[in-house]
Amino acid sequence: MTYDFHAAAEAVADVAREHAGAVDANASFPTATVEAARQHGLLALLSKPDVGGHGAPLRAAAHVIERIARECGSSAMVLTMHYSGTTVIEAHGDLATRRDIAAGRHLSTLAFSEAGSRSHFWAPVSTATKKGDRVVLDAEKSWITSANHATAFVWSSKPTAGNEASTLWLVPNKQKGLTVARPFDGLGLRGNDSAPVTASGVEISNKNRLGDDGAGFGIMMGTVLPTFSCLIASGALGLAEALVQKTAAHASGQKYAHLATQNALADLPTIRAYVAKMRIQVDMAKGLWNDTFTALEEGRADAGLRVLEVKAAAADTAAQVADLAMRVCGGMAFRKDVGVERLFRDTRASLVMAPTSDQLYDFIGKAICGMPLFG
Ligand SMILES: Cc1cc2nc3c(=O)[nH]c(=O)nc-3n(C[C@H](O)[C@H](O)[C@H](O)COP(=O)(O)OP(=O)(O)OC[C@H]3O[C@@H](n4cnc5c(N)ncnc54)[C@H](O)[C@@H]3O)c2cc1C
Numbered sequence: 001m002t003y004d005f006h007a008a009a010e011a012v013a014d015v016a017r018e019h020a021g022a023v024d025a026n027a028s029f030p031t032a033t034v035e036a037a038r039q040h041g042l043l044a045l046l047s048k049p050d051v052g053g054h055g056a057p058l059r060a061a062a063h064v065i066e067r068i069a070r071e072c073g074s075s076a077m078v079l080t081m082h083y084s085g086t087t088v089i090e091a092h093g094d095l096a097t098r099r100d101i102a103a104g105r106h107l108s109t110l111a112f113s114e115a116g117s118r119s120h121f122w123a124p125v126s127t128a129t130k131k132g133d134r135v136v137l138d139a140e141k142s143w144i145t146s147a148n149h150a151t152a153f154v155w156s157s158k159p160t161a162g163n164e165a166s167t168l169w170l171v172p173n174k175q176k177g178l179t180v181a182r183p184f185d186g187l188g189l190r191g192n193d194s195a196p197v198t199a200s201g202v203e204i205s206n207k208n209r210l211g212d213d214g215a216g217f218g219i220m221m222g223t224v225l226p227t228f229s230c231l232i233a234s235g236a237l238g239l240a241e242a243l244v245q246k247t248a249a250h251a252s253g254q255k256y257a258h259l260a261t262q263n264a265l266a267d268l269p270t271i272r273a274y275v276a277k278m279r280i281q282v283d284m285a286k287g288l289w290n291d292t293f294t295a296l297e298e299g300r301a302d303a304g305l306r307v308l309e310v311k312a313a314a315a316d317t318a319a320q321v322a323d324l325a326m327r328v329c330g331g332m333a334f335r336k337d338v339g340v341e342r343l344f345r346d347t348r349a350s351l352v353m354a355p356t357s358d359q360l361y362d363f364i365g366k367a368i369c370g371m372p373l374f375g
Contacts, residue, residue: 003054008040009067012075020072023191024342027184029149030191033068033075038104042079046086046227047102051095058227059293062234069238070245073346074191076235081109081145084228085154091223092210093170100151107146110224111153111171111197112354115140119354121156122220122374124166126199128157133206135160137171139199147180147195148173159214166216170208177202188345226296226307229355233289233314236350239343240282240318243325246339248275250329265328274328278321285317305367312360315350322347 015036023030037043045061047053061083069076085108086101100106116125126139137157144153155171171178181196211219251266265271292310295303322344326333333340351357363373 003041003056005042005045005054005056005060005064006067008037008042009064011040012036012042012064013067013071016068016072016075020075020342021336023072023074025190027186027190029146029193030072030075030078031149033072034078034107034149037075037079041104043082043104043107044102046083046090047098048090051098051102053102057293058230058296061227062230062289062293065231065234066238066241069235070242072191073235073239073343073349074189076238077189077192077194077349078107078109078146078149080228080231080235081150082107083231084224085109085150087223087227088154088168088210088219089170092168092219094207097152097170106151107149109144109146109150109153110228111141111144111155112220113141113143114156115142115196118142119352119356119359121354122165122217124156124158124216126157128160128167128169130160130206131203134203135169135206135208137169137177137199137202137204139197141197141199143194144197145192145194147184147193147197149193153197154210156216156220159216162214164214164217166220167213168210168216168219169204170210171199171202171204175202175204187348188342189349190345225355229307229311230289230292230296232350232353233285233292233310236311236314236318236347237282237285237289239347240278240285240314240321243318243321243340243343243347244275244278244282246343247278247325247328250332250338250340251275254332271328274324278324278328281317281321285313288313305364308355308360308364308367311350311355312357312364315347315357318347319351 016033019032044053045056049055065076112121114124117123129136153171155169156166159167177200179198184194251271254265256263292306295306325340329338329340332338366373
């Protein structure tokens, strides 16, 4: 029987909706939602059937993330990073780890960003030093989603030898020498547990290498980027969709008691026009989003460009739609009652998650002008 990822996403979205307020208020990890995702098979969505996974395409993961983000941005972010890490492990990881992910026993994430190179994730400054058949890692990772909850990190460092930009490793969490610097207490996505982590003399087996020594940059660009970019876009569009729906409901429901007719907020043409603009912006971005998966599935020549475009477009759309939602819902929007202020805060993250929107505009401009993206 074909796995019904839509039904699974609906079931998990129900759990996400129930816990989203508390996850945000307490900056607590969305444990119940991740457990629901595990029970409904969503942690195994991108794992291949040979290890017991569903072997679903990226488009399916995108729909799952979009649906869950409408209820809880933090949960969508945790799953986005799980799927991003999973694609690397599926391509370069060992059989046991792949089976664990497919069985729902392993939560993955990416540990790319560093205090030294900041949003330039493609250029880690942290080190990996060979010690016989072991490797010693030293690093100041600046952000790792699910830092306290992931089973292992897909980790970048400089190569042990040579001049390439990076090498990737699978680093088990709680390994001796790893320290989560402080809990996450952020503006938005408050439950995503995205904390700085230091590695001081962390020893792992050389077998934990993901791909060849020095192959990290190629894996980041070829394997991670399409998944990460498309799924961050999906989360942003889920938040944007929820903003449109909540704003329309608020505008239709709020009345001016002193006016006998034309007394709803939505009776104001300016308000209706703002809601219409929100709807159009989201639908335009969703058109690009759908086309990105078609481009990837058909191996179209512009697929790489679409991957860059979709994150920039979705992030900007979500942020702009959130600004409009705050305007339309007025003073009420400042309170939690209407339900747009959390979404507004959550939308800000996709703009600055690397590659950031401004980096993407630079890359896209370079690609269009026939210039090399790096260098
Ligand atoms: C909620 C959240 C979760 C995250 N989770 C993870 C995670 O799980 N794993 C992980 O590895 N990282 C994660 N990150 C980190 C993220 O990907 C970025 O690395 C981080 O947000 C960069 O922040 P910074 O202040 O160091 O950026 P900076 O590098 O200081 O950038 C500041 C500004 O300068 C701009 N800028 C920088 N370089 C350029 C350029 N070349 N061209 C144009 N503009 C530029 C940026 O766009 C940005 O607006 C997360 C971040 C957030 C906010």
